[in-house]
Each structure stands twice: as structure tokens, then as C-alpha cells.
Amino acid sequence: MADKYLELVNSGFTKKLAKSLGAPRPAILRRYAPGAPLLPGPLLLLGNSSAAQDLADTLLGWGLDVRRHASGESRLGGIILLLDELADPAELSEPMLAAGAALRRLAPGGRVVCLSRPALETDAPAVAAVRQGIDGTVRSMGREMRGGATANGIVLAEGIPATAPSALAALHFLLSGRSAYVDGQFIAVDSADGTLPEDFDRPLAGKVAVVTGAARGIGAAIAQTLHRDGATVVVVDVPAAGDALARVANRVSGTALQLDVTRPDAGEKIIEHAVSRHGALDIVIHNAGITRDKLLANMDAARWDSVIAVNISSQLAMNEAFLAAQLPGLRIVSLASTSGIAGNRGQTNYAASKGGVIGMVRASAAAFAANGGGINAVAPGFIETDMTAKIPLATRAVARMLMPSLMQGGLPLDVAEAIGLLASDAAAGINGRTLRVCGQSLVGA
Amino acid sequence: MSDQTQAIRPAVIIGGNRIPFARSNGAYSKASNQDMLTAALDGLIARFGLQGQRLGAVAAGAVLKHSKDFNLVRECVLGTSLSAQTPAYDVQMACATGMEAIGSLANKIKLGQIDSGIGGGVDTTSDAPIAVSEGLRAVLMDLSRARTTGAKLKAVSRFRPRDLAPNAPGTGEPRTGLSMGDHQAITTKAWNISRAAQDELALASHKNLAAAYERNFFDDLITPFAGVSKDTNMRADSTLEKLASLKPAFGKNLGAEATMTAGNSTPLTDGASAVLLGSEDYAREHDLPMLANFVDFEAAAVDFVHGAEGLLMAPTYAVARILERNNLSLQDFDFYEIHEAFAGTVLATLAAWEDAEFCKNKLGLQAPLGAIDRSRLNVNGSSLAAGHPFAATGGRIVASLAKMLHEKGSGRGLVSVCAAGGQGVVAILEAR
Numbered sequence: 001m002a003d004k005y006l007e008l009v010n011s012g013f014t015k016k017l018a019k020s021l022g023a024p025r026p027a028i029l030r031r032y033a034p035g036a037p038l039l040p041g042p043l044l045l046l047g048n049s050s051a052a053q054d055l056a057d058t059l060l061g062w063g064l065d066v067r068r069h070a071s072g073e074s075r076l077g078g079i080i081l082l083l084d085e086l087a088d089p090a091e092l093s094e095p096m097l098a099a100g101a102a103l104r105r106l107a108p109g110g111r112v113v114c115l116s117r118p119a120l121e122t123d124a125p126a127v128a129a130v131r132q133g134i135d136g137t138v139r140s141m142g143r144e145m146r147g148g149a150t151a152n153g154i155v156l157a158e159g160i161p162a163t164a165p166s167a168l169a170a171l172h173f174l175l176s177g178r179s180a181y182v183d184g185q186f187i188a189v190d191s192a193d194g195t196l197p198e199d200f201d202r203p204l205a206g207k208v209a210v211v212t213g214a215a216r217g218i219g220a221a222i223a224q225t226l227h228r229d230g231a232t233v234v235v236v237d238v239p240a241a242g243d244a245l246a247r248v249a250n251r252v253s254g255t256a257l258q259l260d261v262t263r264p265d266a267g268e269k270i271i272e273h274a275v276s277r278h279g280a281l282d283i284v285i286h287n288a289g290i291t292r293d294k295l296l297a298n299m300d301a302a303r304w305d306s307v308i309a310v311n312i313s314s315q316l317a318m319n320e321a322f323l324a325a326q327l328p329g330l331r332i333v334s335l336a337s338t339s340g341i342a343g344n345r346g347q348t349n350y351a352a353s354k355g356g357v358i359g360m361v362r363a364s365a366a367a368f369a370a371n372g373g374g375i376n377a378v379a380p381g382f383i384e385t386d387m388t389a390k391i392p393l394a395t396r397a398v399a400r401m402l403m404p405s406l407m408q409g410g411l412p413l414d415v416a417e418a419i420g421l422l423a424s425d426a427a428a429g430i431n432g433r434t435l436r437v438c439g440q441s442l443v444g445a
Numbered sequence: 446m447s448d449q450t451q452a453i454r455p456a457v458i459i460g461g462n463r464i465p466f467a468r469s470n471g472a473y474s475k476a477s478n479q480d481m482l483t484a485a486l487d488g489l490i491a492r493f494g495l496q497g498q499r500l501g502a503v504a505a506g507a508v509l510k511h512s513k514d515f516n517l518v519r520e521c522v523l524g525t526s527l528s529a530q531t532p533a534y535d536v537q538m539a540c541a542t543g544m545e546a547i548g549s550l551a552n553k554i555k556l557g558q559i560d561s562g563i564g565g566g567v568d569t570t571s572d573a574p575i576a577v578s579e580g581l582r583a584v585l586m587d588l589s590r591a592r593t594t595g596a597k598l599k600a601v602s603r604f605r606p607r608d609l610a611p612n613a614p615g616t617g618e619p620r621t622g623l624s625m626g627d628h629q630a631i632t633t634k635a636w637n638i639s640r641a642a643q644d645e646l647a648l649a650s651h652k653n654l655a656a657a658y659e660r661n662f663f664d665d666l667i668t669p670f671a672g673v674s675k676d677t678n679m680r681a682d683s684t685l686e687k688l689a690s691l692k693p694a695f696g697k698n699l700g701a702e703a704t705m706t707a708g709n710s711t712p713l714t715d716g717a718s719a720v721l722l723g724s725e726d727y728a729r730e731h732d733l734p735m736l737a738n739f740v741d742f743e744a745a746a747v748d749f750v751h752g753a754e755g756l757l758m759a760p761t762y763a764v765a766r767i768l769e770r771n772n773l774s775l776q777d778f779d780f781y782e783i784h785e786a787f788a789g790t791v792l793a794t795l796a797a798w799e800d801a802e803f804c805k806n807k808l809g810l811q812a813p814l815g816a817i818d819r820s821r822l823n824v825n826g827s828s829l830a831a832g833h834p835f836a837a838t839g840g841r842i843v844a845s846l847a848k849m850l851h852e853k854g855s856g857r858g859l860v861s862v863c864a865a866g867g868q869g870v871v872a873i874l875e876a877r
């Protein structure tokens with residue numbers, strides 16, 4: 001239904017009609033396809049920090065047409081704002097106004113990316129003020145974007161250069177079509193670890209990845225995306241979903257493992273399968289999840305306990321097995337949800353489990369880093385799947401149309417792309433974090 | 446082995462897959478043999494990552510087959526993600542189809558002719574081929590040969606309304622006109638198998654199958670199909686009382702002595718199964734597990750037409766021969782998988798092996814083969830509980846037995862499958 005609407009408001013007569021009625025006109029988002037140009041036009045690099053020259057060189061190496069001045073009338077594919085050396089809120093004016101003047105030239109599907117430093121308790125008050133101010137201003141820019149363009153930020157820990165592998169991987173992701181449904185978000189880079197892929201079209205070449213809950217929905221899209229990016233994929237789902245799971249496995253030339261992730265030996269089973277059949281276990285995506293929505297006043301133990309068991313307890317138990325196995329460089333990405341951040345009516349159980357995921361990755365980061373790996377979460381907003389198809393129509397329409405800056409639900413692919421970034425070796429400097437893929441909305445499942 | 450024979454290498458069972466079996470005219474009533482076998486293959490391919498591979502051969506078959514399905518297995522292969530260069534052929538040996546398909550593939554692997562293969566079978570009695578009557582067929586053939594209007598009219602004029610009654614395939618034996626169940630009823634009576642013993646065997650089958658599901662035994666042996674994830678014939682809550690309350694279904698002419706009911710006989714069932722075999726090198730090169738060796742298999746047939754032997758007793762003969770060839774005794778096995786066409790079949794088979802006279806006169810043995818440890822019989826359930834889609838049963842048994850042996854880590858398993866036409870195929874598997 002969303003697709004129909006998207007098509008209608010973007011073509012011919014119905015486009016004019018929608019425009020004159022003032023109906024929301026969600027844009028068709030610019031999504032990644034292998035070999036596609038990184039941006040739909042030249043890149044404007046604003047800001048005079050010392051990182052500028054090195055960064056410009058890298059961007060040129062990516063084949064971008066990099067401009068250092070806002071002059072001219074031509075279309076722009078993207079704008080990068082280097083705000084990492086600002087020390088006072090007063091200094092924001094110049095780069096922000098320059099960016100504002102260029103925004104009108106931003107092509108549909110264009111990108112704004114700001115690079116900044118985190119605001120810390122130890123900062124001088126003015127420094128912390130400008131840094132925290134950047135957070136607010138980028139989120140506001142996101143709300144003002146048109147035509148499927150987005151604004152996001154990268155927050156570099158003190159001392160980490162803008163050309164650190166994870167900073168570049170995050171930048172590449174945010175500029176590309178892979179970040180289509182990521183808007184108003186920040187990716188924090190905490191270390192200079194990581195290696196950039198030889199080929200940005202196959203960042204997971206040679207990796208063995210396990211995706212749970214992969215029989216359908218977001219999990220199936222993750223399997224497809226990791227396969228496209230070069231990984232050998234093991235897909236896991238409950239035995240009862242085995243036929244759909246087999247279809248996914250055969251589509252991605254992977255192997256199917258019928259397994260309920262709440263089984264006490266699920267972690268061992270996954271390791272055994274991946275290592276004996278594919279020689280390694282490099283990536284695990286904890287995607288299996290369920291909803292059992294009920295207002296808390298009407299909640300029963302079966303609903304509450306099953307959601308906790310599948311969505312968070314199973315992950316905690318599997319992670320213990322993975323850590324015990326000391327798999328070198330193992331990277332984990334777990335599915336949180338915006339419900340676990342902003343809350344959602346009828347989802348006290350689900351939000352507890354998804355908030356739980358966010359806490360779990362933060363508290364597990366050091367342990368996984370000790371083996372040379374890492375753990376992060378992705379929090380999707382409203383994504384069009386069988387899970388959200390269960391939401392009543394009216395709620396669904398509101399969730400999809402009104403709340404997100406991008407005025408539409410996301411696709412499973414959009415979530416999968418973010419997971420692909422965090423699963424890659426280039427993301428080694430990103431750890432314990434949660435990245436939202438929500439079109440800058442707060443509603444989700 | 447004579448000096449001329451080539452050195453043979455082991456044929457290894459790597460794993461299997463089947464769809465849940467469903468009672469006829471139930472969940473799969475709209476599914477064709479091709480749909481079901483393709484699904485079983487798809488699940489196997491997904492489990493072992495065989496996409497794009499050219500296998501040595503895929504051999505399978507169906508007992509009840511539409512004439513349009515003359516190349517059933519090859520058509521199925523073309524519908525999967527296996528390499529289109531994978532040869533495939535249909536096998537047909539009644540209920541022993543699956544065993545024959547798997548056994549002959551194993552032979553080819555042992556001889557080094559192929560390195561890998563899938564053997565299995567499928568059957569549906571819900572989508573069974575219906576043939577036009579012989580009368581109508583004659584009229585239609587004449588009509589197609591007629592050149593003139595007169596000749597055409599003449600051909601049509603021979604049509605009689607009774608010719609419209611279609612011929613559905615039955616499980617009756619063409620030469621005796623008796624159904625398989627009525628044949629077994631004769632054997633059951635001849636061996637004095639009690640109703641209680643048959644009901645107990647049926648109950649054990651259901652309990653064992655349910656327990657196997659309970660311990661997730663089938664998680665890597667079954668892939669759901671058409672919304673079904675467990676065998677629909679299974680009755681985990683069955684009791685001896687319930688089974689005892691059923692009326693006789695076969696051998697009704699025996700009156701009060703009739704013992705065979707719908708509860709201790711297999712129902713008509715739809716389903717499909719597939720087993721992946723390979724050489725050791727193949728398994729190693731592809732990082733695939735080796736569950737068991739397919740050691741040997743043997744077919745036998747008996748003269749049931751003239752009453753010399755019971756219709757389903759051929760496996761007793763085949764077992765005697767395969768044991769001798771392999772220098773084994775009947776007690777040298779850790780698992781016995783005796784296909785439960787009827788509870789009476791299994792019990793008559795066991796009784797015959799214990800019977801000195803039968804073993805001497807019929808099997809030509811000096812001593813009876815003896816009794817088996819019944820706790821090793823059909824330990825994860827068999828056809829009475831799972832159902833029996835004729836050609837698919839062999840694949841079900843071989844895959845499950847191979848996994849059981851691998852879990853145990855040592856020992857041997859004996860498979861025995863009876864078939865229509867007085868035939869049977871037995872096999873020996875060895876753990877790895």
C-alpha cells in the first residue's frame with residue numbers, strides 16, 4: 001500500500017493533485033545498487049578544520065567531484081560540514097549559513113554529513129555547548145530536507161582523525177544510497193581501528209555471517225544484502241519456518257539451519273554449523289524477534305515472557321557462547337527498535353526487550369573488542385514487513401506518513417544496509433553503539 | 446571379492462531431508478508429486494548449500510505416477526537451484542523405490558562412477574492418476590485412427606455409458622485381487638500375531654515419533670511444507686485403549702479372529718524424502734558431515750501368488766542373504782528399522798527370524814536368525830505413526846537411521862522395507 005501511494009504522488013496527474021491538496025508527498029528514496037555513483041552530483045566540502053585536505057584527497061579518490069566553495073548554481077549531490085574544531089557556539093554561524101545557502105541546490109537523494117566531536121563533561125562549557133548544539137542543529141536539518149535528501153553526523157572521539165577507517169566507512173555509508181532511510185542520526189567513532197574494504201561494493205568478501213530470524217522480513221533482506229556484499233551466509237529460523245528459510249538460503253547460496261534461538265544450546269549450534277561447514281564465524285546478526293502487543297493493564301505472562309525470551313534473553317545467552325569460543329574478530333549486530341528508545345503504546349514488553357538490546361551492546365562492547373571484534377545495534381523505526389502488517393491500518397498509516405521526516409516507512413533493505421556497515425571490518429572503531437534506521441521517526445515496531 | 450573387481454570406496458550418507466508426511470486428502474491434497482519432491486530437494490539443497498552444484502545423479506521415483514510425469518525427477522531437478530547439468534532418473538519398485546534408488550546410487554559412488562548423488566522418493570494418493578476405463582480407451586484409440594466420417598461414427602457408436610467409470614489405482618495385487626492389507630491379514634494369522642501385540646507396536650511407534658520431535662531430532666531432517674511442520678498422522682496422545690476400540694479393517698473374513706485395524710496399519714499418506722550421498726572425498730571437499738556408510742543392500746522376492754509365502758515377507762529372505770554376505774549375525778546391530786507397513790508385518794518378520802523351521806526350510810539356515818533386542822527397533826517411530834508415502838519411506842528411514850548412528854558414534858543399523866509384488870529391499874548402514 002505504501003508503494004502504491006508513493007508511486008501515485010510521484011507521477012503525472014496524481015502528482016499534481018497531491019501537490020494541490022497539500023497531501024504528504026514522500027519522495028522515492030535514493031537506494032544503493034552495486035556500481036552506482038556514490039552521490040547524485042558534486043560534493044561541497046565546507047569548514048576549515050585541519051582534516052579538510054586529507055579528507056578532500058580521500059573523497060577525490062572515491063571519484064567524487066569535490067568543491068571547496070559554495071559558489072555557482074549547479075546541482076550538488078552532497079554537502080560535508082567539517083565542524084570538528086569548533087570551540088564556541090558563535091563559530092557555527094559561518095558554516096551553517098554557507099550550508100543553508102547551498103541547500104537549495106541539493107539534488108533529490110542528496111546528503112548532508114557533519115563531522116564533529118562528542119560533548120563531554122570534561123569539555124570547557126563553550127566547547128561542550130557548540131558540540132551539543134551540533135547535535136540539535138543536524139537533527140533539525142534532517143527535518144528540513146526535501147526530495148529524499150538526508151542530514152546525518154559522524155561524531156569522532158577526541159584524537160580520532162576524520163580519515164580513521166571507521167570514520168571513512170561511516171562517511172561512505174552516509175553519502176551512499178545505503179543510508180537511504182537513515183536521517184537525523186549520528187554515528188560515533190571511538191577508535192582508529194579497522195580496515196577499509198578493497199572494494200566498497202564487496203565489503204564483506206570472504207566473511208562467514210549468521211543471520212537469525214532470516215526466513216522473512218528484515219532477516220531475509222539482511223541475508224540477501226550480506227550475500228550481495230560478499231559474505232557466505234548461514235540463515236537461521238525456527239523449524240516451523242523452514243520452508244521459507246530454505247528459499248532464502250537457496251537464493252543467497254547459503255546454508256539453512258533450523259533452530260529456535262531460545263534453545264539453551266543455540267549459540268553452540270550456530271558456532272558448530274558455521275565453523276564445520278564454512279570454516280569460520282565472523283559475523284552474527286541477532287535479528288530474530290517477536291511482538292506480542294498488549295496494553296500493560298491487559299498484559300499476561302505468556303506475552304511478556306516470550307518477548308523477553310526471544311528478543312533479549314536468547315541474545316545474552318548466545319553472546320556468552322560466542323565469547324567463550326573466543327572467535328577472533330567476531331562482529332555482532334543486534335536488532336533494537338525505536339520503541340526501545342522512544343516507547344510505544346502497547347509495547348511495554350517489546351520496548352523492555354529492545355531497550356535491553358541497547359543496554360546489552362553497550363555493556364558487551366569491551367568483551368567483544370578484546371577478541372578483536374565488536375557489537376552494535378540497529379534500531380529500525382517503521383519498516384514495512386509482516387511484523388508491522390499486524391499493526392492496525394490507521395495506526396500504520398499514521399506511523400508511515402506523518403512522523404518520519406522522510407514521510408514513509410522504510411524497507412527491510414534499509415535496515416540491512418546499516419547492518420552491513422556495522423558488520424564490516426571497517427566499522428571496528430564503532431562499538432557498543434545503536435544506529436537508528438527510522439527516516440527520523442520515533443514510531444516503530 | 447574376486448581379484449577382478451575394482452577397489453571399491455565407501456559411499457557415505459551426508460544427510461537427508463523430507464517434508465512432513467500428511468494423511469491422504471488432507472493438507473497436501475492440492476500438491477503434486479513434482480511439488481512435493483521439489484520441496485524435499487529444495488530443503489536438502491538449502492541444508493547442505495548445494496546451490497549451483499552438478500551432482501553425479503538424482504535418483505528417485507513415485508509408485509503412483511501420472512503418465513505426464515515420465516521424467517518426474519529430472520523435472521524436479523530443473524525446478525531447483527542445483528546445476529541444470531545434474532542428471533536425474535526415475536526409479537520404480539513399489540514401496541522399495543526409495544531404497545532401490547538410494548542403494549543403486551551408493552553402488553555408483555562405491556565404484557567411483559559418481560562422487561555425489563541424491564536418492565529419494567515421493568508419493569501422493571491425493572493427486573493420484575486416474576485412468577479412463579479400458580472400454581473408453583479402446584473407443585478413443587479407434588477414433589484417433591479413423592480417417593473417414595463413417596469410421597469415426599462407427600468408433601463412437603461402440604461407446605457405452607459404463608465406460609465412463611474411471612479406474613483409480615488401488616493397492617490391490619493384480620494377480621490375486623487381494624488388497625495388501627488382506628494379504629497381510631493372512632500372514633498375520635499364519636504367524637499367530639495377536640491384536641494386543643500389534644496395538645502395542647503401533648502405540649510405541651507414535652510415542653517414539655513424538656518423543657523424537659520433542660528432542661528436536663527432526664530439526665535437521667524435515668523441512669515444513671504447505672503449512673505443515675509435523676507428520677499429520679502422528680497421535681502423541683494415543684493409548685492402548687483407544688487402539689483396542691478400533692474395528693478390524695482387513696481380513697474381515699476372519700470374523701472374530703480379525704486383528705488388523707486402521708490403528709495398526711499405515712494410512713494412505715502423501716510426502717517426499719531425499720538423501721544426500723557422496724564419497725568421502727566429496728564430503729571432505731565440501732565440508733559436509735559424514736553420518737554413516739551405506740554398506741550394502743539386498744533385494745528379495747517371494748512367490749505369494751501361489752501361496753508359498755506371505756506377500757510382505759520378502760525382507761526375511763533378503764536379510765538372511767545380506768547377513769551371510771557381510772559375515773554378520775542378526776544380533777550385530779544397534780538399530781533395526783523395519784518399515785511398519787502393518788504392525789503385523791513387523792511382528793511376523795521378527796517371528797519368522799526366530800522360527801527354526803522357517804529359517805531352515807525357507808531361508809536354508811542351520812540355525813534360526815534369532816530374536817532382536819526390541820528396544821533397538823524403530824526407536825524414533827516408523828510408518829505406523831509417520832505414515833507411508835510409498836516411495837518416500839526409504840529416504841525417511843535411511844536419513845533418520847544415519848543420524849541415529851552418527852549420534853551414537855558407533856555401530857550398525859539394519860533397514861528392512863517390504864513392497865508390493867512380494868518384494869523387499871534391506872540394507873546395512875554403519876556409523877561414522
Ligand SMILES: NC(=O)c1ccc[n+]([C@@H]2O[C@H](COP(=O)([O-])OP(=O)(O)OC[C@H]3O[C@@H](n4cnc5c(N)ncnc54)[C@H](O)[C@@H]3O)[C@@H](O)[C@H]2O)c1
Pocket residue numbers: 212213214215216217218219236237238241259260261262286287288289290310335336337338379380381382383384385386387388444445
Ligand atoms: N518491522 C519493523 O518495523 C521493525 C522495527 C523495529 C525492529 N524490528 C526488529 O527487526 C527484527 C525483524 O523484524 P521483522 O519485521 O522482519 O519480523 P518478522 O516477524 O517478519 O520476522 C522475524 C523472524 O524471526 C523469526 N523468529 C521468531 N522467533 C524466533 C526464534 N525463537 N528463533 C529463531 N527465529 C525466530 C520468525 O520466525 C521470523 O521469521 C525483529 O527483531 C524486530 O523486533 C522490526
